[in-house]
Amino acid sequence: xxxxxxxxxxxxxxxxxxxxxxxxxxxxxxxxxxxxxxxxxxxxxxxxxxxxxxxxxxxxxxxxxxxxxxxxxxxxxxxxxxxxxxxxxxxxxxxxxxxxxxxxxxxxxxxxxxxxxxxxxxxxxxxxxxxxxxxxxxxxxxxxxxxxxxxxxxxxxxxxxxxxxxxxxxxxxxxxxxxxxxxxxxxxxxxxxxxxxxxxxxxxxxxxxxxxxxxxxxxxxxxxxxxxxxxxxxxxxxxxxxxxxxxxxxxxxxxxxxxxxxxxxxxxxxxxxxxxxxxxxxxxxxxxxxxxxxxxxxxxxxxxxxxxxxxxxxxxxxxxxxxxxxxxxxxxxxxxxxxxxxxxxxxxxxxxxxxxxxxxxxxxxxxxxxxxxxxxxxxxxxxxxxxxxxxxxxxxxxxxxxxx
Amino acid sequence: xxxxxxxxxxxxxxxxxxxxxxxxxxxxxxxxxxxxxxxxxxxxxxxxxxxxxxxxxxxxxxxxxxxxxxxxxxxxxxxxxxxxxxxxxxxxxxxxxxxxxxxxxxxxxxxxxxxxxxxxxxxxxxxxxxxxxxxxxxxxxxxxxxxxxxxxxxxxxxxxxxxxxxxxxxxxxxxxxxxxxxxxxxxxxxxxxxxxxxxxxxxxxxxxxxxxxxxxxxxxxxxxxxxxxxxxxxxxxxxxxxxxxxxxxxxxxxxxxxxxxxxxxxxxxxxxxxxxxxxxxxxxxxxxxxxxxxxxxxxxxxxxxxxxxxxxxxxxxxxxxxxxxxxxxxxxxxxxxxxxxxxxxxxxxxxxxxxxxxxxxxxxxxxxxxxxxxxxxxxxxxxxxxxxxxxxxxxxxxxxxxxx
Numbered sequence: 001x002x003x004x005x006x007x008x009x010x011x012x013x014x015x016x017x018x019x020x021x022x023x024x025x026x027x028x029x030x031x032x033x034x035x036x037x038x039x040x041x042x043x044x045x046x047x048x049x050x051x052x053x054x055x056x057x058x059x060x061x062x063x064x065x066x067x068x069x070x071x072x073x074x075x076x077x078x079x080x081x082x083x084x085x086x087x088x089x090x091x092x093x094x095x096x097x098x099x100x101x102x103x104x105x106x107x108x109x110x111x112x113x114x115x116x117x118x119x120x121x122x123x124x125x126x127x128x129x130x131x132x133x134x135x136x137x138x139x140x141x142x143x144x145x146x147x148x149x150x151x152x153x154x155x156x157x158x159x160x161x162x163x164x165x166x167x168x169x170x171x172x173x174x175x176x177x178x179x180x181x182x183x184x185x186x187x188x189x190x191x192x193x194x195x196x197x198x199x200x201x202x203x204x205x206x207x208x209x210x211x212x213x214x215x216x217x218x219x220x221x222x223x224x225x226x227x228x229x230x231x232x233x234x235x236x237x238x239x240x241x242x243x244x245x246x247x248x249x250x251x252x253x254x255x256x257x258x259x260x261x262x263x264x265x266x267x268x269x270x271x272x273x274x275x276x277x278x279x280x281x282x283x284x285x286x287x288x289x290x291x292x293x294x295x296x297x298x299x300x301x302x303x304x305x306x307x308x309x310x311x312x313x314x315x316x317x318x319x320x321x322x323x324x325x326x327x328x329x330x331x332x333x334x335x336x337x338x339x340x341x342x343x344x345x346x347x348x349x350x351x352x353x354x355x356x357x358x359x360x361x362x363x364x365x366x367x368x369x370x371x372x373x374x375x376x377x378x379x380x381x382x383x384x385x386x387x388x389x390x391x392x393x394x395x396x397x398x399x400x401x402x403x404x
Numbered sequence: 405x406x407x408x409x410x411x412x413x414x415x416x417x418x419x420x421x422x423x424x425x426x427x428x429x430x431x432x433x434x435x436x437x438x439x440x441x442x443x444x445x446x447x448x449x450x451x452x453x454x455x456x457x458x459x460x461x462x463x464x465x466x467x468x469x470x471x472x473x474x475x476x477x478x479x480x481x482x483x484x485x486x487x488x489x490x491x492x493x494x495x496x497x498x499x500x501x502x503x504x505x506x507x508x509x510x511x512x513x514x515x516x517x518x519x520x521x522x523x524x525x526x527x528x529x530x531x532x533x534x535x536x537x538x539x540x541x542x543x544x545x546x547x548x549x550x551x552x553x554x555x556x557x558x559x560x561x562x563x564x565x566x567x568x569x570x571x572x573x574x575x576x577x578x579x580x581x582x583x584x585x586x587x588x589x590x591x592x593x594x595x596x597x598x599x600x601x602x603x604x605x606x607x608x609x610x611x612x613x614x615x616x617x618x619x620x621x622x623x624x625x626x627x628x629x630x631x632x633x634x635x636x637x638x639x640x641x642x643x644x645x646x647x648x649x650x651x652x653x654x655x656x657x658x659x660x661x662x663x664x665x666x667x668x669x670x671x672x673x674x675x676x677x678x679x680x681x682x683x684x685x686x687x688x689x690x691x692x693x694x695x696x697x698x699x700x701x702x703x704x705x706x707x708x709x710x711x712x713x714x715x716x717x718x719x720x721x722x723x724x725x726x727x728x729x730x731x732x733x734x735x736x737x738x739x740x741x742x743x744x745x746x747x748x749x750x751x752x753x754x755x756x757x758x759x760x761x762x763x764x765x766x767x768x769x770x771x772x773x774x775x776x777x778x779x780x781x782x783x784x785x786x787x788x789x790x791x792x793x794x795x796x797x798x799x800x801x802x803x804x805x806x807x808x
Contacts, residue, residue, distance in 0.1 A: 019689045023547050030546035124544075130690040132544035139543060140528075140536035142434035143427050143710030268696070271675050285423045285707035286534040289697040292672070293690065303689035306547030 002031060002313040005039040005062040007084055008075035009051060012098045012125070013040070015302030016072055017051050020309065027306060031313040038068055059084050063091050070312045072305060073097040082106055089113040089121060096308035098125035098301055104199040108212045108326040115322045120315060122308035127200045128153060128277045130300030131293040132307070137207055137281065138323060144283030146208040150246035153200040155275035155295040156184045156191040157223050157243040161260075162273040165240050170228045183275055193222035194243060198258040201245035204279075205256050208249050211329035213256070219334040221259040230393060232363035233342065233371045239264050241395060242272075247331075256331040262342050262397045335380030339399055344371050344392040354385045373397065406435060406717040409443040409466040411488055412479030413455060416502045416529070417444070419706030420476055421455050424713065431710065435717040442472060463488055467495050474716045476709055477501040486510055493517040493525060500712035502529035502705055508603040512616045512730040519726045524719060526712035531604045532557060532681045534704030535697040536711070541611055541685065542727060548687030550612045554650035557604040559679035559699040560588045560595040561627050561647040565664075566677040569644050574632045587679055597626035598647060602662040605649035608683075609660050612653050615733035617660070623738040625663040634797060636767035637746065637775045643668050645799060646676075651735075660735040666746050666801045739784030743803055748775050748796040758789050777801065 004020075006013045020027055020035055028034040039062050040054040059080075062068055071088040073095055075081045081102050085095050090113060097103065102110075103123045114121035124134045128151070137146060152158050156178055163174040175192065178184035190196045195215070202215035223243050234241055239262045247256040263270050268290045272278030277295025282288050294300035342361070345351040348370040352358055361371035369392055374382070376399075386394065408424075410417045424431055424439055432438040443466050444458040463484075466472055475492040477499055479485045485506050489499050494517060501507065506514075507527045518525035528538045532555070541550060556562050560582055567578040579596065582588035594600045599619070606619035627647050638645055643666045651660040667674050672694045676682030681699025686692050698704035746765070749755040752774040756762055765775035773796055778786070780803075790798065 019547055023549055023689060026549055027547045030542075131693060132540050135544040136536050136540065138434075140539040140711055141707065142714040143423055143431045144707050145427055145430055283707065285427060285703045285710070287698045287701070287704050289535060289695070291693070291695055293693040297691070299689045300691050303545065303548050303687065306689070307544055310546040 002033050002035050002069055003038040003067045004035060004070040004072060004309060005041060005068050006037060006072040006074060007041045007059070007062075007081075008073065009040050009042040009044070009046065009055070010074065010076070011298050012301050012305065013042075013072070013074035014051070015298035016074060016305045016309070019299060019302045019306045021050065023306070027310050031310045033313065035309060035313060038065070059087075063087055068093060070094045070096065070309055072309060073099055073102070074305065075099070077101060078105060085110060086113065089117055089119060092117050092119055094120040094122070094312035096122045096305050096312055098123070098305050100126040100196070100199045100203065104202050104215050107203065107206060108324055111322050111324065112326065120312045122312060123203075124308050125301045125304035127203050128279055128291070129155075129293065129295040129297065130303050131277060131279060131291045131295065132304070133204070133279050133291055134207065135307070136289075136291065137204070141283050141286060144285045146281055146283050147250050148246075148248045148282035149201070149204050149208065149279065150244050150269070151201065151204070151279040152242055152269055152272050152277055153245050153279070153295065154191055154197040154243060155277060156188065157194075157197065158273065158277070159183045159275045160192070161223060161226065161241055161243065164226065164228060164231050165234070168228055168231065171224060171226055192224050194220040194258045197243060197245040201247055201256060201258055205247040205249070205254060206324040208247065209254055209329050210324045211327045212324060213254065213329055213331070217330045218256045218258060223260050225393060226260055226395070227393065229344070229363070229366055230395060232366050233344070233361050234262055236361055236363045237262065237264070240270060242269060244269070244398070254329050254331045255337060257334060257337065260395055262395050264398065267398055335383070336378055338376055338378050340376050340397040341374045341382055342371065342395045342397055343374065343386070343389075344369050346370075346390050346392065351389050354388050406437055406439050406473055407442040407471045408439060408474040408476060408713060409445060409472050410441060410476040410478060411445045411463070411466075411485075412477070413444050413446040413448070413450065413459070414478065414480070415702050416705050416709065417446075417476070417478035418455070419702035420478060420709050420713070423703060423706045423710045425454065427710070431714050435714045437717065439713060439717060442469070463491075467491055472497055474498045474500065474713055476713060477503055477506070478709065479503070481505060482509060489514060490517065493521055493523060496521050496523055498524040498526070498716035500526045500709050500716055502527070502709050504530040504600070504603045504607065508606050508619050511607065511610060512728055515726050515728065516730065524716045526716060527607075528712050529705045529708035531607050532683055532695070533559075533697065533699040533701065534707050535681060535683060535695045535699070536708070537608070537683050537695055538611065539711070540693075540695065541608070545687050545690060548689045550685055550687050551654050552650075552652045552686035553605070553608050553612065553683065554648050554673070555605065555608070555683040556646055556673055556676050556681055557649050557683070557699065558595050558601040558647060559681060560592065561598075561601065562677065562681070563587045563679045564596070565627060565630065565645055565647065568630065568632060568635050569638070572632055572635065575628060575630055596628050598624040598662045601647055601649040605651055605660060605662055609651040609653070609658060610728040612651065613658055613733050614728045615731045616728060617658065617733055617735070621734045622660045622662060627664050629797060630664055630799070631797065633748070633767070633770055634799060636770055637748070637765050638666055640765055640767045641666065641668070644674060646673060648673070648802070658733050658735045659741060661738060661741065664799055666799050668802065671802055739787070740782055742780055742782050744780050744801040745778045745786055746775065746799045746801055747778065747790070747793075748773050750774075750794050750796065755793050758792050
């Protein structure tokens with residue numbers, strides 16, 4: 001009988017309680033022993049709730065109990081999550097978390113402590129919700145070298161962009177609908193400005209490089225500048241606008257970016273719509289793999305956390321393999337990345353003069369401006385040229401062959 | 405240093421050699437020690453080949469060598485693969501295989517021997533090629549109950565059906581092109597008659613039920629009766645014809661079928677085209693997950709086998725968890741499964757008289773016959789009714805909610 005504690009009885013924490021209760025038999029078979037939830041830490045009480053008699057208000061109760069071998073952190077945010085997790089690891093308890101901020105900011109430190117203590121620090125739910133992407137990369141594709149990952153990693157943005165694409169909505173209206181339907185926070189900045197997606201690609205980049213990637217080093221552009229007009233052009237092109245987070249790793253060099261991209265119908269993520277997440281990875285042996293599933297939501301996220309709990313229980317005595325160290329790797333200068341660019345300009349002649357060859361794009365119902373697709377060029381070259389042109393909006397176009 | 409032997413130096417076997425050489429560093433890190441290929445068993449010699457000095461012609465050399473801890477079986481077919489694998493397991497060596505016939509026919513026996521000998525019998529490559537579907541089900545979704553799997557599991561059929569869909573080809577022409585391009589065998593029966601797909605869904609059904617599912621108990625219909633005319637109607641409906649292999653498992657009852665289905669644009673496998681495989685699974689916590697990747701091919705298949713080798717080396721000392729026992733489970737009678745059916749008939753009046761409500765489907769360029777979609781009904785009811793109607797062809801339509 002393995003005993004665990006859940007820190008934070010919000011959406012994900014209560015989901016973990018539900019999944020480990022509902023699927024107690026599966027978890028027990030796979031873990032090799034039953035998994036009992038001994039404590040749930042929360043500031044609140046939950047009278048009448050199934051977790052009622054597990055609730056404690058003091059972390060010290062959990063940290064001091066030698067019976068607790070695994071701690072589930074589902075509080076979110078940096079503090080007190082970081083302190084609690086660190087102390088749990090130091091107390092020799094494995095930790096499973098859904099907290100991407102924590103993993104991104106303190107991953108290398110916490111992994112190092114876990115290694116020293118011979119326990120596990122697991123975070124399948126921190127990227128892609130229920131999609132077993134971390135386990136696929138680290139436990140399944142063990143004889144591959146992953147050289148490319150690109151993903152739709154934020155369900156809120158994908159929902160908004162899908163609404164804009166399918167219903168011609170403006171950004172603000174789609175955001176409001178997402179908020180009304182519970183798919184976006186009242187303060188949506190972390191999602192719509194791309195920071196959430198960027199943290200997730202930083203985690204995935206850390207996994208494939210086995211080095212510490214700081215999300216603040218990754219160029220990040222959100223979706224709040226995408227308009228219904230952009231989608232009118234996209235439709236004309238048979239494309240969609242998707243917020244993609246990409247990382248490529250070759251010859252020891254990392255490239256990474258989070259930005260809206262125009263995605264064509266033959267892109268493997270083209271049909272990943274609504275709140276669904278999708279991850280496309282390329283390995284030097286396995287080739288292309290695509291994973292799709294719920295990137296958020298109570299039970300899918302809890303499923304991923306619960307599978308970490310099973311893993312932590314099952315492997316509690318095995319020596320821990322560090323996933324990434326504290327050696328830092330910074331992405332190459334984004335100025336070197338090569339794309340084609342869709343641009344909307346007021347002055348077509350000026351744009352042609354500056355950019356040379358431009359492919360015009362017309363969109364129904366749009367007037368007083370001109371849409372073009374540039375030739376392939378580096379971001380540096382694009383930025384140099386675009387300074388001389390009055391650009392209404394620019395959207396990168398997914399390269400035919402990953403990030404060049 | 406773990407030492408392994410590869411049985412059969414064909415496409416997959418030489419791929420494993422290549423992957424474990426090319427990615428020796430990744431494999432060593434993940435396995436916890438370097439993996440050395442000590443022997444390659446083949447009847448032939450390979451002068452000048454990188455494996456030249458590893459070649460042996462006698463299985464006894466491998467079985468008698470206590471240094472060999474893992475045996476890779478990439479010969480295919482039932483014999484001598486079955487005898488060699490059984491003897492390797494009995495000799496205390498883990499076995500990793502890409503051989504779906506072997507796994508489907510002898511899985512429960514070989515898993516039992518592996519358990520007794522505390523070694524591993526692994527077969528990630530037997531289903532979905534490079535897609536880590538078995539590992540996702542058994543090692544990742546450990547706190548879920550998988551109640552539904554449907555997949556496009558045969559790249560040859562998918563290639564043929566894609567050509568027919570995109571280019572309006574007839575079956576025979578698409579098959580010939582697949583053969584010319586190396587995507588279909590000269591004797592294509594196992595692929596086009598659905599037996600290969602059926603073996604794979606039998607394996608997946610065994611995994612989710614943890615019981616022994618015999619592929620011969622699963623209703624299997626191939627694609628050789630699908631014609632360009634069927635695709636003309638499909639196009640009109642915004643659908644494609646895909647060979648799907650499905651299993652659902654609820655309340656201890658298994659339903660399973662391999663057959664061509666009309667698939668609509670909102671189906672998660674609609675865009676899985678060409679030789680790509682796709683697997684859609686549903687868990688009671690994680691919800692829907694979709695995996696796509698190369699279902700065959702030298703390196704993708706070898707990637708999956710090689711990841712099994714890493715797993716076998718890494719976990720060689722752990723007690724083995726049996727994946728399914730010898731208790732048998734047979735699918736429910738297919739007569740109880742409920743679908744809508746697309747039918748083509750000569751006599752529209754007779755069809756209406758027998759089936760009652762029918763939705764007509766017209767297709768450009770098709771005359772002298774009539775296309776209809778029936779109401780939802782069981783296969784039994786459909787078969788009873790269709791006996792009185794001269795049906796040119798029938799294709800099931802994917803139900804909106806899995807197999808009912």
